Amino acid sequence: MNEMNITSAQYVEEDGVNTSIKATMDGKVLSVPIEVGNRHYDEIMRQVEAGTLTIQEAE
Amino acid sequence: MTSQARQLADKAVVPTGRKNLIINGAMQVAQRDDEVTGQTETNGYKTVDRFQFWTYSGGTYTLSQDGTEAPQGFAHSHKVLNTSATTTVAGTGVTFRHRIEAQDLQHLDYNTSSAKPVTLSFWVRSDTTGTYAVRIYNPDSGRMVTKTYAISTADTWEKKNITFSGDTGGVINNDSGYAFEVAWWLAAGTDFTSGSASGSWEAYSSTKEASGHNVNLNSGGNWYITGVQLEVGSVATEFEHRSFGEELALCQRYYTKFDFPQTTPFFPSHRQTGNTVRSTVTTPVPMRTTPTINASGQPFLSYNWDNSSNFLVDDGTSLTVIGSSLDANRFTISNPDVTGVGSNIGSVYAYNGDLECDSEL
Numbered sequence: 001m002n003e004m005n006i007t008s009a010q011y012v013e014e015d016g017v018n019t020s021i022k023a024t025m026d027g028k029v030l031s032v033p034i035e036v037g038n039r040h041y042d043e044i045m046r047q048v049e050a051g052t053l054t055i056q057e058a059e
Numbered sequence: 060m061t062s063q064a065r066q067l068a069d070k071a072v073v074p075t076g077r078k079n080l081i082i083n084g085a086m087q088v089a090q091r092d093d094e095v096t097g098q099t100e101t102n103g104y105k106t107v108d109r110f111q112f113w114t115y116s117g118g119t120y121t122l123s124q125d126g127t128e129a130p131q132g133f134a135h136s137h138k139v140l141n142t143s144a145t146t147t148v149a150g151t152g153v154t155f156r157h158r159i160e161a162q163d164l165q166h167l168d169y170n171t172s173s174a175k176p177v178t179l180s181f182w183v184r185s186d187t188t189g190t191y192a193v194r195i196y197n198p199d200s201g202r203m204v205t206k207t208y209a210i211s212t213a214d215t216w217e218k219k220n221i222t223f224s225g226d227t228g229g230v231i232n233n234d235s236g237y238a239f240e241v242a243w244w245l246a247a248g249t250d251f252t253s254g255s256a257s258g259s260w261e262a263y264s265s266t267k268e269a270s271g272h273n274v275n276l277n278s279g280g281n282w283y284i285t286g287v288q289l290e291v292g293s294v295a296t297e298f299e300h301r302s303f304g305e306e307l308a309l310c311q312r313y314y315t316k317f318d319f320p321q322t323t324p325f326f327p328s329h330r331q332t333g334n335t336v337r338s339t340v341t342t343p344v345p346m347r348t349t350p351t352i353n354a355s356g357q358p359f360l361s362y363n364w365d366n367s368s369n370f371l372v373d374d375g376t377s378l379t380v381i382g383s384s385l386d387a388n389r390f391t392i393s394n395p396d397v398t399g400v401g402s403n404i405g406s407v408y409a410y411n412g413d414l415e416c417d418s419e420l
Contacts, residue, residue: 040417
């Protein structure tokens with residue numbers, strides 16, 4: 001209900017493993033854990049499934 | 060007391076022990092900000108802890124923890140002020156909301172024939188009189204209930220009591236997600252008012268969310284609230300005042316902000332590999348989930364390699380959250396940008412920065 005405004009999302013990796021998502025949400029740069037139940041992660045995945053957001057691969 | 064009266068008394072649902080299901084109902088705690096301005100097309104937690112604000116096509120707002128305007132017995136309220144002229148369209152929506160963790164609502168016995176009623180009480184004041192909607196939404200069942208209250212006198216504190224029946228047909232999962240979202244509507248277009256709510260639990264419909272609501276805060280319009288209590292039973296009892304420390308600790312399960320106003324030792328840190336340094340953040344209480352983090356302030360961290368004079372200053376924007384131990388109050392963050400001159404970390408300092416940890420519902 002009433003989605004967050006997410007303008008970018010990119011995986012962050014450490015030792016070859018994705019550890020978090022760096023996302024700009026409502027104008028703030030956030031580090032979002034890859035964890036179901038975290039409201040930011042849940043919203044990112046909801047928008048990905050809806051086709052309105054793509055998570056960029058880690059650099 | 061007669062035996063019949065005794066039986067009735069025994070059956071009455073009277074809250075005992077901690078009764079208020081709302082956290083920070085007296086608006087005492089505001090870790091994020093005392094005031095934010097220019098809020099338009101926004102959704103999230105802004106000022107007082109545990110309460111969020113959502114607006115869409117409904118004006119521009121200043122939100123604040125108000126320390127001067129409050130009813131007798133309270134020191135704070137939350138103020139919503141519309142600072143722009145507003146034209147209501149079909150999709151207009153402005154709400155003030157509070158979410159409650161599902162595992163804290165198991166005693167309501169929802170989805171059984173013994174589902175218990177709850178009573179919402181609060182103090183409210185506005186310069187805009189009329190009928191306002193308040194609804195509870197349960198995402199676990201996809202069900203909702205909407206009722207209304209009236210503000211009959213402008214600029215005067217009024218106490219409102221609203222009882223919601225128990226939901227015999229809607230489950231509340233026993234988990235750490237949210238099961239109740241209480242929303243006070245401040246403005247609503249026909250997308251949210253065109254339906255006819257029954258006043259009882261029913262399948263979610265956006266058109267019924269603000270059914271009966273007939274006012275909108277125009278430019279300069281204000282709305283204050285405090286003393287919010289949700290309790291089991293069909294009677295509103297006196298507000299349960301909790302100490303600031305107790306309320307703060309309850310809030311910190313969902314949000315904790317560390318301020319580093321001066322050069323301050325950061326959390327215990329070690330060199331993980333290459334240019335990566337990991338730090339273990341210890342929070343005041345275990346958080347609900349691994350938190351989202353946000354570091355702000357320029358510069359934020361300095362790393363002293365080998366306790367030498369070689370400092371690296373970093374803005375902290377690359378801090379990432381790695382994982383947590385939720386049975387304990389700690390989690391790990393990593394900074395991959397620490398390029399230095401030595402192989403070991405000496406001291407890590409933070410200064411002029413904040414670290415926000417958010418595991419809100």
